[in-house]
Amino acid sequence: MANDFAVELRDVVKLYGNMAAVDHVSMSIRHNEFFSLLGPSGCGKTTCLRIIAGFERPTSGQVLIDNKIMGLTPPFQRNVNTVFQSYALFPHMTVEQNVAFGLEMKGVSRAEINRRVGEALELVRLPHLAKRYPKQMSGGQQQRVALARALVNRPKVLLLDEPLGALDLKLRKEMQIELKTLQRDVGITFIYVTHDQEEALTMSDRIAVMSHGKALQIGSPLEIYERPTCKFVADFIGETNFLEGRVTAVNGEFATLTIRNGYVFTGRRVNGLQVGEVATLSVRPEKMQLVEHPVEGSANTYEVTVFSIAYVGSDTRVIINLGDQRLDVWEQNSTSTLNPDDYFFKPGEKAWLTFKPENALVLAQ
Amino acid sequence: MLQTIRERRGLQVLGLMLPGGFWLIVFFALPLALIFAISLMSRDELSRPALPLTLANYQQTFDPLYINLFLFSIGLSLLTTLITLIIAFPVALFMARLPRRWRTVMTLLVMIPFWTNFLVRTYALQFLMRANGPINTLLLNLGLIHEPIQMLSTPFAVLVGLVYGELPFMILPLYTSLEKFDWSIVEAAQDLGADALRTLVRVVLPLTAPGILAGSILVFVPSVGSYITVELMGGGKINMIGRVIAQQFGQSGNWPFGSAISLILMVVVTVAALVYFRIGRGERSAL
Numbered sequence: 186m187a188n189d190f191a192v193e194l195r196d197v198v199k200l201y202g203n204m205a206a207v208d209h210v211s212m213s214i215r216h217n218e219f220f221s222l223l224g225p226s227g228c229g230k231t232t233c234l235r236i237i238a239g240f241e242r243p244t245s246g247q248v249l250i251d252n253k254i255m256g257l258t259p260p261f262q263r264n265v266n267t268v269f270q271s272y273a274l275f276p277h278m279t280v281e282q283n284v285a286f287g288l289e290m291k292g293v294s295r296a297e298i299n300r301r302v303g304e305a306l307e308l309v310r311l312p313h314l315a316k317r318y319p320k321q322m323s324g325g326q327q328q329r330v331a332l333a334r335a336l337v338n339r340p341k342v343l344l345l346d347e348p349l350g351a352l353d354l355k356l357r358k359e360m361q362i363e364l365k366t367l368q369r370d371v372g373i374t375f376i377y378v379t380h381d382q383e384e385a386l387t388m389s390d391r392i393a394v395m396s397h398g399k400a401l402q403i404g405s406p407l408e409i410y411e412r413p414t415c416k417f418v419a420d421f422i423g424e425t426n427f428l429e430g431r432v433t434a435v436n437g438e439f440a441t442l443t444i445r446n447g448y449v450f451t452g453r454r455v456n457g458l459q460v461g462e463v464a465t466l467s468v469r470p471e472k473m474q475l476v477e478h479p480v481e482g483s484a485n486t487y488e489v490t491v492f493s494i495a496y497v498g499s500d501t502r503v504i505i506n507l508g509d510q511r512l513d514v515w516e517q518n519s520t521s522t523l524n525p526d527d528y529f530f531k532p533g534e535k536a537w538l539t540f541k542p543e544n545a546l547v548l549a550q
Numbered sequence: 551m552l553q554t555i556r557e558r559r560g561l562q563v564l565g566l567m568l569p570g571g572f573w574l575i576v577f578f579a580l581p582l583a584l585i586f587a588i589s590l591m592s593r594d595e596l597s598r599p600a601l602p603l604t605l606a607n608y609q610q611t612f613d614p615l616y617i618n619l620f621l622f623s624i625g626l627s628l629l630t631t632l633i634t635l636i637i638a639f640p641v642a643l644f645m646a647r648l649p650r651r652w653r654t655v656m657t658l659l660v661m662i663p664f665w666t667n668f669l670v671r672t673y674a675l676q677f678l679m680r681a682n683g684p685i686n687t688l689l690l691n692l693g694l695i696h697e698p699i700q701m702l703s704t705p706f707a708v709l710v711g712l713v714y715g716e717l718p719f720m721i722l723p724l725y726t727s728l729e730k731f732d733w734s735i736v737e738a739a740q741d742l743g744a745d746a747l748r749t750l751v752r753v754v755l756p757l758t759a760p761g762i763l764a765g766s767i768l769v770f771v772p773s774v775g776s777y778i779t780v781e782l783m784g785g786g787k788i789n790m791i792g793r794v795i796a797q798q799f800g801q802s803g804n805w806p807f808g809s810a811i812s813l814i815l816m817v818v819v820t821v822a823a824l825v826y827f828r829i830g831r832g833e834r835s836a837l
């Protein structure tokens with residue numbers, strides 16, 4: 186079937202008063218996909234998830250789960266399970282009882298419950314803590330219980346709201362890998378909310394980048410990082426330099442932009458920009474080079490002054506002045522020496538900045 | 551130096567304990583001791599407590615007449631507790647889910663009846679339930695009944711009076727524990743397939759047990775010993791243990807017997823509360 190999706194949002198709007206927490210969002214999440222909702226705090230990620238789970242009713246628009254329109258279907262009749270941001274474990278039940286709860290509600294037999302609870306606890310590697318109460322466990326362990334409690338029901342879709350948000354960095358990294366592996370093994374669609382772009386990039390098949398209730402761009406991590414379609418996405422994912430100006434020439438895939446202080450740059454033309462339009466050149470720090478002698482006649486090549494350098498191990502982060510414009514350039518430290526002078530230029534020195542038009546984007550204002 | 555500090559500390563502790571200890575002794579321990587002493591006395595020809603000491607008062611308490619009165623009082627109080635719980639729970643739930651500023655308003659509304667004298671309120675209730683009172687008039691006019699229902703002077707009237715009087719004592723502790731309730735847990739239950747009823751039974755009730763416990767004790771204890779409500783709503787035809795005690799100290803002038811029943815009542819209530827707390831502690835130890 187062409188339109189066979191695990192979850193679909195069709196033009197979903199959620200108003201609180203006259204503030205749109207979710208603003209005309211449409212997205213189609215495929216079966217067995219690891220789909221992330223990524224955006225800064227307050228952009229409407231949780232609200233989207235709660236609408237899918239059925240805890241909030243959209244002001245307008247439709248939610249489909251497994252190709253069925255949900256309408257007023259209450260949460261307990263939807264074939265999705267949620268891993269809550271705060272875990273929301275039942276404090277008066279042991280780990281085992283927490284995990285068994287969903288199966289009991291479905292009327293699964295005792296023997297079957299015991300078997301599946303055992304399996305689920307095995308999966309999150311907590312069988313030894315089955316008799317504990319939630320408050321007797323660490324944050325990471327509680328997180329796994331929440332995961333097991335949801336997974337044991339074998340839902341069509343698992344909704345996860347910043348499930349690793351409360352964990353420290355090291356544990357978070359470990360759990361990211363575990364979660365990703367687990368998702369691949371159990372073959373369940375994950376809709377994963379996070380505000381951590383690195384987390385979204387490493388784990389997701391596709392990402393929806395959200396801002397102010399809108400889904401600005403939906404695509405693979407590669408697409409989102411390499412081909413952002415708007416300034417917000419380019420800025421939010423990774424680091425980038427913005428140069429503002431006006432389009433002065435258009436040549437098929439490419440557009441040429443003259444910036445405020447007269448410099449001229451060429452990059453990939455996005456959003457069908459036309460000559461005369463105000464636009465922004467976006468170029469990532471690692472996609473530019475600093476050289477002593479530029480190749481004659483190459484595009485996007487100008488003499489600059491080095492302002493400061495910072496050695497950060499894997500690369501050296503250089504800040505340069507292009508006229509009155511300040512830019513970040515990251516040079517990879519691909520050779521190993523102990524002489525500080527070997528790590529490129531020193532502050533105050535002249536150098537040539539250069540990058541290929543393919544490595545820059547000309548975005549709408 | 552250290553020695554003086556330590557002595558000071560000791561004096562301080564003593565100083566801190568003094569007011570509380572004083573009140574406890576004057577208003578609790580002494581009267582209790584007095585009642586206990588009187589309960590062991592006999593009466594002289596003027597009905598005053600007198601020597602010799604006797605256990606007759608306690609023996610009299612175990613007369614079937616009084617045993618039945620005890621059972622009736624406990625039964626009616628348990629029923630009162632149950633009914634207030636059933637009424638108060640939805641009210642407290644509703645209050646706890648209101649926006650914050652409305653909660654304060656609702657709390658005030660629940661407490662406002664306290665500002666009216668209890669006697670006045672009970673008389674008002676009595677008026678409502680009279681043979682020619684508004685309730686009967688309404689039912690008669692609606693043609694639902696053909697002659698006034700005798701409501702006053704029945705156990706039902708006492709029950710209504712008790713429920714009405716004790717309701718706020720159930721609502722407020724329930725509200726307090728529901729207000730602190732983490733509602734994401736309820737969402738988790740629904741997410742896992744629990745409908746409203748099962749969410750209530752499996753999640754909300756166990757987690758609000760402390761509030762239910764507090765409310766139940768606050769309602770049960772005064773109900774068992776209630777006097778004014780029984781007197782006014784029961785119209786002298788319904789007897790409960792509190793009324794018996796009042797009679798012994800009043801008309802009958804039998805202080806030793808009144809003291810004996812009071813003490814037995816205290817023991818019953820204390821044991822009930824302890825059992826209740828024990829159950830509650832089991833529930834709560836997990837939290």
Ligand SMILES: Nc1ncnc2c1ncn2[C@@H]1O[C@H](COP(=O)(O)OP(=O)(O)O)[C@@H](O)[C@H]1O
Binds near residue numbers: 229
């Ligand atoms: N129940 C609510 N009432 C009013 N506003 C809300 C409610 N829930 C969320 N909001 C608002 O909607 C916006 C989106 O919230 P949320 O979905 O929680 O964002 P995120 O999860 O991305 O941080 C926020 O501005 C938030 O204040």
Ligand SMILES: [Mg+2]
Binds near residue numbers: 227230231232
């Ligand atoms: Mg959120």
